[in-house]
Amino acid sequence: MQNFEPLTFLNREEIDMDTRKVLLADPSPDFCRALAERLDPSIHLEVCHDGLTARELLTTFRPDLLVIDLMLPQLDGLAVLKTASIMVPRPSCLVLLQFSSSFIDTALQQSSVDLVLMKPCNTLALSERICELLDMPDRRASTLPQTISGI
Numbered sequence: 001m002q003n004f005e006p007l008t009f010l011n012r013e014e015i016d017m018d019t020r021k022v023l024l025a026d027p028s029p030d031f032c033r034a035l036a037e038r039l040d041p042s043i044h045l046e047v048c049h050d051g052l053t054a055r056e057l058l059t060t061f062r063p064d065l066l067v068i069d070l071m072l073p074q075l076d077g078l079a080v081l082k083t084a085s086i087m088v089p090r091p092s093c094l095v096l097l098q099f100s101s102s103f104i105d106t107a108l109q110q111s112s113v114d115l116v117l118m119k120p121c122n123t124l125a126l127s128e129r130i131c132e133l134l135d136m137p138d139r140r141a142s143t144l145p146q147t148i149s150g151i
Contacts, residue, residue: 051075
């Protein structure tokens with residue numbers, strides 16, 4: 001399985017205390033790219049495509065919001081959420097699912113997940129939810145209508 005380097009969309013030197021930080025962990029580079037284009041440029045976005053990198057970035061990048069697909073290679077999203085749930089302060093968590101089950105539902109409740117969206121999802125709607133969870137106005141979402149399907 002190919003290991004991808006995390007993508008950074010702001011230089012670390014450009015980050016100030018008011019910058020909102022989002023970690024996006026999703027196995028699809030195309031989905032990540034499409035979502036990155038939708039987000040407000042003031043958001044510092046780190047992207048990774050596997051669970052081991054996501055868990056490492058949780059502790060080093062310390063995001064305000066974790067957006068995670070549960071079906072990640074190397075380490076599943078539930079294991080990453082366990083790490084997020086014990087962090088102080090705990091990041092808000094938005095989970096992307098392709099399917100659900102009673103096991104997954106219970107695990108998500110125990111992990112104190114803030115929001116769950118089913119895939120395929122509209123990147124406009126997802127960017128709006130991200131801004132809501134970050135408690136910031138969404139200045140870009142309404143300008144770029146696009147739907148990602150077949151993820």
